[in-house]
Amino acid sequence: MTKKAKGPTPTLISCSNGTPKIVIAKKTSPCSRCKKPISMNERCVDLRKLTTSFTSTRRLCIACFLQTIEKTKADILKIEKEIIKGS
Numbered sequence: 001m002t003k004k005a006k007g008p009t010p011t012l013i014s015c016s017n018g019t020p021k022i023v024i025a026k027k028t029s030p031c032s033r034c035k036k037p038i039s040m041n042e043r044c045v046d047l048r049k050l051t052t053s054f055t056s057t058r059r060l061c062i063a064c065f066l067q068t069i070e071k072t073k074a075d076i077l078k079i080e081k082e083i084i085k086g087s
């Protein structure tokens with residue numbers, strides 16, 4: 001008999017690298033990965049990582065964020081395949 005899971009389904013994104021949030025840049029600031037400046041009013045993504053003592057934010061340009069999504073998908077598919085193979 002399986003126990004019913006309690007609470008919301010956890011997501012890997014929110015607990016490892018911070019929750020991504022699409023924002024409109026209020027001022028020009030560099031992308032934390034490729035260092036390309038993100039202009040004011042340009043769309044970018046903030047990754048907020050919550051730790052016990054402080055909140056750190058990484059700002060990524062759309063191109064870097066899309067690469068991050070691709071990498072995340074590849075990593076998740078790899079783990080998923082391993083789990084299915086082993087069951």
Ligand SMILES: [Zn+2]
Nearest residue numbers: 031034061064
């Ligand atoms: Zn970038």
